Amino acid sequence: MQAAGILQARRRLASGTRAASVGARSRRGIMAAKTTLNAKNLETLGAPRLAELLIEISTGSADRKRRLRMELAGGQGSAEVVREVRKRLVSLGRARGRIGWRKVRTLKADLEMQRKTIVETVAQRDPSEAFDLVWQFLRLSDTILTRTADSNGTLMASFRQAIEDACGIALAAGLDADSLTPRVFAALQDNDHGQYDRMITTMAPALGADGLTALKLLVCEWLEEPPEKPASGGQVSVRGRRLAARTALQEIADAQGDVDSYIAHMPGEHRGAPMIATDIADRLLAAGRADEALEALDRVDVGGRIFVPIEWELARARTLEALERADEAQAFRWARFERSLSAEHLRAYLRRLPDFDDVEAEEKAFARARAFPDVHEALAFFLSWPAPAEAARLVEARSGKLDCDLYPLLSSAAESLGAIHPLAATILLRAMIDFTLEHARSSRYRHAARHLADCAALAPHIEDHGSLAPHDAYVAGLRLRHGRKHGFWSHVA
Structure with a gap:
């Protein structure tokens, strides 16, 4: 009886401890919920305290101060926002210092803030004013890109997006062709960094038929202008002008649906x-002129080329199909597959076969791949198909032909095969390890050590090593x- 009482007391104590623990966790959870950074919790601080915190947080940060000023301007009306944006754009345009890669992210954030303010705030209230601002924004592109190391196209993306914004704003403002055409033409003449590439295509809905016609006349006159008196590099600038003009005329032709004009330029x-x-050929085919599309494709001397882009091959197959020459198209696809092991050609070929014929054709394709001169x-074909069993079979049969310096391919293959074909994966890993050590590629030692660890992990899963040690x-x-x-x-250790 005494033992039973002690046991009950222990249970009550344990139950009380658990309840206390649960209660403590619950209280901590409530406290954590109240201190989580979200809008609802911050509202409890009240406007005065939040204002003090914003002043404190923005001290020393020009970007944050600009953002706060923009918000304050928004509360005063559209005119104040326009004034703030225009002032900042003028300031950015006057700057002359070189912008290193470390400052690109900051500049990107600044540009995006101005662009979004124009689109999301000004354009909603006054589209005409917003268009003037977005065009002023675009005019910054030349000076900013000249001063910036923008190798990744980070800033270029902002200007390309601004062109799309400009089209939408122009439509909302109801701007006519007379006001848009001169601006677009001026931009085409000042496209040193390619920031206005595809501008005509993007702005075509806003330009409309009249604007495109007027723009075409201006570009034709520009194309026919006589060469300027040299100065250094004068001839290069003339060639550049002619190339830009022809490209613009082709864009106009595309926008007008004029295939012949596109080809003429x-x-x-x-x-x-x-x-x-x-x-x-793609444009002729879209216009229902398949015969002419095939003529355009056949101007290419395929026999005299070591490499023929797959885009040309796919276009030729599409064109033959459009001409109702399906058997020729299939024969062409198979021939190109046999030549290049293109998975895209093979899939297109198999899709057009009757039921069950595709299985036999796929096995024939695999046999061709197994015997392909370039292992x-x-x-790569078997991995992309995907046919992992065939890839493993290939590795085991032709491992001596592998170029172990092709690290990306072999590493990817080993990773893909490891789970279900450990022997083939081990062959690939060892091949890379041996190559690295035999050629003393010290920069790869760390990778080779990792490969050796992978080999150790795969070893227990290999049932039959065959000739492999x-x-x-x-x-x-x-x-x-x-x-x-x-x-x-040292890496192995």
């Missing part, structure tokens, strides 16, 4: 290039041949 000597022929192209024997052989490569072994 393509220099004849370029039409035998595969990508240009493809470009022309790396074959491996077991893992312990392989490591012993490495120590015997490369024991002095301490850089490698």
Whole structure:
């Protein structure tokens, strides 16, 4: 009885402890919920305290101060916002210092704040004023891109987006062609950094038929202007002007749906290039002129080229289909697959076969890939298909032909095969390890050590090593041949 009483007391104590623990966790949860940074919790601080915190947080940060001023201006009406944006754009345009890569992110944030204010605030209240501002924003592009190391196109993206914004704002403002056309034309003449590429295509809805016609006349006059008196590089600038004008005329032709005009502005000597022929053929095909599309594609001397872009090949197959020459299209797809192991051609070929014929055709394609002269192209094909069993079979049969310096391909293949084909993955990993050590590629020692660890993890899953040495024997052989490569072994350790 005494023991039973003690047991009950212990249970009550444990229950009370658990309840206390649950209560403490609950209280901590409530406290955490109240201190979580969200709008609802911050509202409890009240406006005066929040204002003090904003002043404190913005001290020393020009960007945050500008954001606060913009918000304050928004409360005063559209005119104040316009004044703040215009003032900032003028300031950005007057700056002349070089903008290093470390400052690009800050400048990007500044530009995006101005652009979004124009689009989200000013354009909603006064589209005409917003268009003037967004165009002023675009005019900054030349001076900013000249001063900036923008190799990743971070800032360029803001200006390209601003062109799309300009079209939407122009439509909302109901601007006519007479006001838009001169601005677009001026931009095309000042496109040193490619920031206005595709501007005509983007602005076409706002320009309308009248604007496109007027713009075409201006560009034609610009194209026919006589060469300027040289100065240094004068001839280069003339060539650049002619290229820009022809590109603009082609964009106008596309916007007007005028295929013949597009082709007319393509220099004849370029039409035998595969990508240009493809470009022309696609437009002719879309216009229902498949015969002419095939003629454009056949201007390319395929036999004289080592490499033919797949875009040209796909366009030719599409064109043959449009001409109701399906058997020729299929034969062409198979021939191009046999030549390049293109998975895209093979998929298109198989999709058009009757039921069950595709299985036999796929096996025929795999046989072609297994015997393909370039084992790396074959491996890449099997991985992309995907056919991991075939990839493993290829590795085991032709490992001696692998170029172990092709680290990205072999590493990716080993990773893909490891879970279900550990022997093939081990062959690939060891091949890269051996290459790295035999050629003393010290920069790869860390990777080779990781590969060796992967081999150790795969070893228990290999049921039959065949002619491949077991893992312990392989490591012993490495120590015997490369024991002095301490850089490698330090990573292994």
